[in-house]
Amino acid sequence: MSMPPSFGVLTSSNQGRVLGAKTVKRKRLAVEDYCQTLSDKHFRRRYRMGKEIFWNLLHIVGDHLPSTGEIRTNGCVPNGPISHAAHVSMALRIAAGADPLDVATNHGVSDDQPMVSFWMVIDAIHKLSQMDIQFPTSHEEQEKVANEFQSNSSIGISCCVGAIDGILIWIHKPSDADCDTLGFGQTKFFCGRKKKFGLNIQAVCDAQRRFLWVDIRYPGTTSDFFAFDQSSLKDKLEQPGFLRSGLCLFGDGAYANSPYMCSPFRSATGTQDYFNFFQSQLRITIECAFGMLVHRFGILQKAFPVNVTVSKTNTAVLGLCKLHNFCIQSTNCGDDIVSSDFRDASNIIMEGGLVLPRIDRYDGSGNRWRYEEEDRLDNLLDGGHHTDDHSDLDRRRYRYCNELPRQSIYDYIVLNDRRAAR
Numbered sequence: 001m002s003m004p005p006s007f008g009v010l011t012s013s014n015q016g017r018v019l020g021a022k023t024v025k026r027k028r029l030a031v032e033d034y035c036q037t038l039s040d041k042h043f044r045r046r047y048r049m050g051k052e053i054f055w056n057l058l059h060i061v062g063d064h065l066p067s068t069g070e071i072r073t074n075g076c077v078p079n080g081p082i083s084h085a086a087h088v089s090m091a092l093r094i095a096a097g098a099d100p101l102d103v104a105t106n107h108g109v110s111d112d113q114p115m116v117s118f119w120m121v122i123d124a125i126h127k128l129s130q131m132d133i134q135f136p137t138s139h140e141e142q143e144k145v146a147n148e149f150q151s152n153s154s155i156g157i158s159c160c161v162g163a164i165d166g167i168l169i170w171i172h173k174p175s176d177a178d179c180d181t182l183g184f185g186q187t188k189f190f191c192g193r194k195k196k197f198g199l200n201i202q203a204v205c206d207a208q209r210r211f212l213w214v215d216i217r218y219p220g221t222t223s224d225f226f227a228f229d230q231s232s233l234k235d236k237l238e239q240p241g242f243l244r245s246g247l248c249l250f251g252d253g254a255y256a257n258s259p260y261m262c263s264p265f266r267s268a269t270g271t272q273d274y275f276n277f278f279q280s281q282l283r284i285t286i287e288c289a290f291g292m293l294v295h296r297f298g299i300l301q302k303a304f305p306v307n308v309t310v311s312k313t314n315t316a317v318l319g320l321c322k323l324h325n326f327c328i329q330s331t332n333c334g335d336d337i338v339s340s341d342f343r344d345a346s347n348i349i350m351e352g353g354l355v356l357p358r359i360d361r362y363d364g365s366g367n368r369w370r371y372e373e374e375d376r377l378d379n380l381l382d383g384g385h386h387t388d389d390h391s392d393l394d395r396r397r398y399r400y401c402n403e404l405p406r407q408s409i410y411d412y413i414v415l416n417d418r419r420a421a422r
Contacts (some may be wrong), residue, residue: 023078026108031085044338047092048296053330057323058088060131064124082109082117090114091121095320097298097344097353115305119312122319131322135162135204135213135233139244146247148207149282155418157278159262159405161247162204162212163286164255166224167294168383169199169216169317171304178310184219189310191220191383197303199310200384201317202227204249207282209289210325216314224254224384225395234260248405250283254385256395262405275410277420287381291371293324294380295356296337298344302353354379 035043035051043051062084086107093103094114103114125131136142142161149160168191179186189197198220204213218227228234228251236242237249237260248260257263264279265272294300297320304313349355357374387395398404412418 026079028080029107031089045341061124064127087117090117094118095297097348099347125319142244145206160250160282162249164204164249164251165286166202166384167290168380173197189219194383200227205286205289211321214321226389258398274420288371302351
């Protein structure tokens with residue numbers, strides 16, 4: 001395991017405390033020593049990643065974090081500086097769904113410092129170009145994604161360049177000022193299907209469940225169809241030559257069938273039902289990606305903290321998506337999630353959050369968690385499955401076009417008598 005990097009002493013613009021302010025005696029947590037006391041299993045339960053990934057993350061974000069405060073232009077640091085390792089430690093504990101007051105006590109900092117550290121790390125992540133989320137633009141990259149999906153298809157479907165879906169990001173009722181800034185009323189954020197205020201996040205992932213594209217622009221009442229239809233990705237997909245010929249996204253029934261979108265048949269029977277089965281083998285990958293994201297970061301299992309603006313929520317969620325990709329790329333797999341710390345799970349439930357199956361029940365075996373059907377996020381998925389904000393004509397633009405990916409796959413299934421193994 002690689003050890004944490006050493007960062008030099010930096011000057012700070014922090015002017016220190018008000019003259020005459022009393023010192024609250026605190027003992028800073030020595031993160032390096034603390035990590036050595038935790039087994040790999042317990043470390044993963046608390047930080048939602050392995051030790052080596054933690055230190056690698058610290059190494060790449062450290063240069064983009066503010067000064068640790070060793071030197072101030074006015075006054076000293078009574079309780080000692082807060083190290084970069086402590087900032088990353090607190091940020092990950094907040095992301096895991098821990099109580100900020102418990103995090104502050106454990107790290108020997110003021111009550112508001114854990115959330116400050118969370119935003120510091122999120123901002124640092126966004127400054128790293130190597131963690132950017134980008135949909136593949138070259139045909140070679142797109143074909144590589146399609147080949148990975150093909151290996152997951154029982155009939156060798158080779159035209160999937162990404163799986164797409166939407167999920168609700170749970171928030172508290174936005175303030176009037178927030179609504180004025182964004183141009184939406186408060187009711188637009190309330191998803192009636194899920195009985196929650198939230199944001200509609202659209203995302204595309206690859207076969208490894210890494211996000212290739214994330215868009216958070218619309219409130220919770222927005223349909224998945226409309227959110228995607230108004231996106232920059234959809235505009236690119238409609239440009240001739242952007243996608244390699246024959247490739248398309250795989251989405252659920254919320255999206256319309258088109259040259260760049262393969263969606264299931266509605267009210268399917270017989271061979272159409274077989275098609276839906278084979279199509280869902282690849283499409284469900286995005287549900288797995290969302291499941292991993294939410295199960296890894298407990299802060300998404302409850303309403304985002306009060307007094308956090310919608311724009312800052314967007315920034316945080318996008319940062320967590322980047323961190324999700326970083327964890328998968330670091331392990332070359334997506335099974336590095338273990339059961340959450342029972343105190344984090346209890347805190348989430350006490351705040352009215354989701355009670356997720358299995359992930360909140362630790363059996364003592366230490367087995368790593370894998371996303372399965374019973375872990376589906378029914379409380380957050382499918383909120384955009386409606387047609388309230390668009391007409392049926394919008395969905396039928398390619399209704400009479402027979403040369404679509406869906407029709408090609410369906411013809412192959414019929415011609416070769418491929419049947420779903422239920």
